Amino acid sequence: MSENTFTPADYKNEQSVRWCPGCGDHAILNTLHKAMATLGVPPHMTAVISGIGCSSRLPYYMNTYGFHTIHGRAAAIATGFKVANPEMTVWQISGDGDGLAIGGNHFIHAVRRNVDINMILFNNKIYGLTKGQYSPTSARGFVSKSSPYGTTEDPFIPAELVFGARGNFFARSIDVELATSQEVLVAAARHKGASVVEILQNCVIFNNGIHNAITDREYRADRTIHLRDGEKMLFGKDMNRGLVRDGFLLKAVEIGKDGYTIDDVLVHDAHCESNFLHQQLAMMDGTDLPLAVGVIRDFAAPTYNDEITAQIADVRARKGFSTLRDMIRAGETWEVK
């Protein structure tokens, strides 16, 4: 299919979008429409399946097959959908509460199983639809309506969970980085298997500015790094800073300082089977080391749905039954005349 058969408008429907003005979800929705147009999969061959939460309203704003399901279960529902109807391109939309708290079990198992779905995780580190409780990605000590004295628990780092579940695709973007979001969404869809895209998203009402330390224009260039497969890991306003190996760890250096040259800077390899460096890159949080955006890991592995399809073809060819009756008659039977 040619890539320009569809325009973003083909994936939009007439519903008025009900998110709060200024919500990061608007930008993600628009980049998803664009990514879908780039991919060129027809709307009727696309399904968008969500759980519950602000972000999970998204399917209602798509001109595709869509299912707004129940809290936490989108990954399980998307798994069944994809296995049963593998010709469809399946997107699964969850927030940090939906995907990582109530739906944590389905999230890790969908990733482990490597079912070919594109999982977008809108991470605003808050429960918005229930009006402001801390989420499983809120930092320790975070003050919210349900943690008036600060939380006493550590958050998940979504990437770490993905690697723990042996994920083969992880990418990250920020709601305001439209081009990056589009790039990683397209890459996620092209990856065969479970693809997790974390998008740092701002909740303008209940958690406004939670990602500001990274996303603010003033520091963004120094506190983030856009990783691209095959390219040097460079960042900074003047792209004069880079990531190098420092013993067992990573270190940010300035080219030309302390004896570091461009040759010392690591080249990103998203397709490497070992996830050791991918995980270190994904764990960078914008403090000592810049937060990584872009495709961090993209390793090809057999998908759950393809393996099921192949196994069925194989077993059918070997057994040669065409109906239930054939199968039963091939077993132990006796005849009464």
Add this chain to the structure above:
Amino acid sequence: MEKTSVKSLDKVVVRFSGDSGDGMQLAGNIFTNVSAGIGNSVSTFPDYPAEIRAPQGSLSGVSGFQVSVGNGVHTPGDQCDVLIAMNPAALKQNYKFLKPGGVIIVDIDSFKDDALKKALYTTDDPIRELGITAQVVEVPVTSMTKAALADSGLDNKAMLKCRNIFALGLVCWLFDRPLESALRHLRNKFAKKPAIYEANAKVINAGYDYGHNIHASVSTYRIETDDVRPGVYTDINGNTATAWGLIMASEKSGRPLFLGSYPITPATDILHELAKRKDLGVKACQMEDEIAGVCSAIGASFSGSLAVTSTSGPGLALKSEGIGLAVMAELPLVVIDVQRGGPSTGLPTKTEQTDLLQALYGRNGESPLAVVAPQSPTDCFNMAFEASRIAIEHMTPVILLSDAFIGNGSSAWRIPEASEFPDIHPHYLPDELHDGWKPYLRDPETLVRYWAIPGTPGLAHRLGGLEKDAVTSAISTDAANHARMTEIRREKIARITRDIPAQEVCFDTPGADTLLVGWGGTYGHLFTAAEELNKAGEKVAFTHFRYINPLPANAAEIFRRFRRVIVAELNCGQFADYLQARFPDVFFHRVNKVEGQPFLVSEIVDKVRNIIKN
């Protein structure tokens, strides 16, 4: 081989019992299959402990397998003619199941001091201690097995594992079963372990020959072949029949079959069977939990499959929210609940009918759906088909209430021709309605919405758990609309009545003024009880429900014809409550049992008689 005394009986009941590691289920299963193979009707009742390996030799570790074989067998029988007890614990747990005049066969080698202690005997004479007066045949099963295998090269542990097959050989001799057929089953069972097969083949012959050698002391039985309709038969248990019924529905509807499930006793065999049926294109996914089981099925249903999830009571509880989504989204979904004893983890391996109200009402909101219940192992095939048909043609979740008794129990089954089942017509959107179609537009007669399969150009649509406008299908919180949609969902299920068979009554003789009512897996016991009551001169009609919600249209008329209506069920009166609420002008008497065990025919007969007397 010559036999000195052959008793001709209509049916005999054999109960194999031993430690849960003794292989009693295998011995029982082979005996069942061999009997079915020579044309007997059979009915089985595996009775095994929840713990896979309770302490060896302990009372809690006793595993039993009861099978009834012969003519017109409807139940595994209340009591057995022959009891095989492989150790003292098994004897203690099972001697009470022996019929007066029955025979007990024990492995006398296992009646050692330490085994007696483990089974909490206080004397060294267990037979006297238990007050057993029946004939007890003491067979040195362990030493004979070892002797038969002396040259086999097997170690002691491996030799002991063959004890069950020695007992099986003995029972085959007692009941004149052909050893060739038993050997064939053993060969299949141990296809990948030829040495083990060889050992078991030796042992089963040794057991058979031992039977011959001691024939003077045991009466033997010949079981007559049942008169049955012509056709090709196989032996089938309820869970397998359920799986196969779903496959038949898939063939008849043209929709691919998807199962999302999670292992749970006693329903797991449905997952096992459908996982094997990749050879028929079935997609069976073992998911991460019960919730994912139902949710993956809902996703598969949305995508166009005949989608099923299988479970038992605790799993049904976990699936409640998902089933509610299928109610709201009006998607076809078959939910199989092989009921077991509850509440909570309860009695995982035992049978009950205690999930009826959970199936009918166990969801948030007004959340109606269809409920059906098979009445026997073979009927699981028919009702799994019916559940699928109703789900697909009426765009609704359907709960199939099977139970541990019929799920594990087996009987002979005439393999039906595909032509005996109707085509299932998925409620697709007709071409002329494509323009301006909305997902919640319905057939005005049935109130069923249309199924637009993803991948179809022009029919992209969004479903969800939020209430939708009856006309535009957009999200709606409008008060009047919610009332209207609630009524539509209720009425849609009620109208399924038009699409199910009328309820039948048997033993409906002139003058019968008492009606015995049952539902689901208790059919065999209730039918037999009604038969016995009528033989004894009590005019008791009998009706058994397989369609629970909605009820057949003529149910009210039936109840109102009888002076006395008695509902017998394995719970505290859930179906009686349901009927009482619907038919307040009828008084429903109750016969209930919640022991994790099937009814005994005798107790139904007694309780019905008591109600009639008073």
